[in-house]
Amino acid sequence: MTGLCPFCTIIASGDPGAREIYRDDHTVAFFPREPATHGHTLIVPTRHVPDIWGLLESELMPLAQTTLKVARALRAALKPEGLNIVQSNGRAATQTVDHLHIHLVPRRHNDRMPRIWPAGTEETGRTQDRAAAAIAAILLSAD
Template sequence: MACVFCGIVDGLEPAWVVWRDEEHVAFLDRSPLDEGHVLVVPRRHAVTLLDLAREEAAALGAASHRVARLLHERLHPHGLKVQQCNGRAAGQVVMHLHVHVIPRWAARRSPMGRRWTGRRAPEGVLAEVHARLTGP
């Protein structure tokens, strides 16, 4: 079975990419917990954090930090939730290592709800958030 995140990394699958470097790609989650929910993935296919060398794990942490700063500076959330699941028993759905960086607001109800439902966000919402994250 083909890995959808590898397809995104290779440019074969569509994605709202908000940041990338030589080792990582960060893109909007199409089924976000809240607006601006970003997934940070290593370009090299790995299933869990334990599949990375220590240096690769440190680089993934640094990339996630960079994306967290981007979300903080551009979207001004009250907080950021950072989550990473390893294996189905831990809630991992896509078997390509990824870090969720999720902006959260204290006094506002998310249009996507407070709990993850798997519901896809409207393309217009993704486009607007993407423009805020990648624009001048």
């Protein structure tokens, strides 16, 4: 998989062009080649995992710990006014690299990032009730 996945290449080689800022046995954090804002960082598991559905439960805690560690370092070093944490799965959700990754995007008022949440909703109480019931039923059956 290393030859096909750009993130696996970074993990395997420590690509200096990626500006790696942190690495441990389970995760790597680096700047993307085209950052959205100053300090924009990606955090990836070292094992090739295409999306959230392929992540093992044992991989979640190291990924979460690195996310928190890097978020704190970004705050201390760059003093942003805010931070977006974005994790997308599938093309419809704007995932462009098929290796699970978490974006930490330091934010400042009037930066170049657009508003990421639309105003209003297309949902009705009825559609929300049906979705909640279906999801709850699956979660209850999984226990």
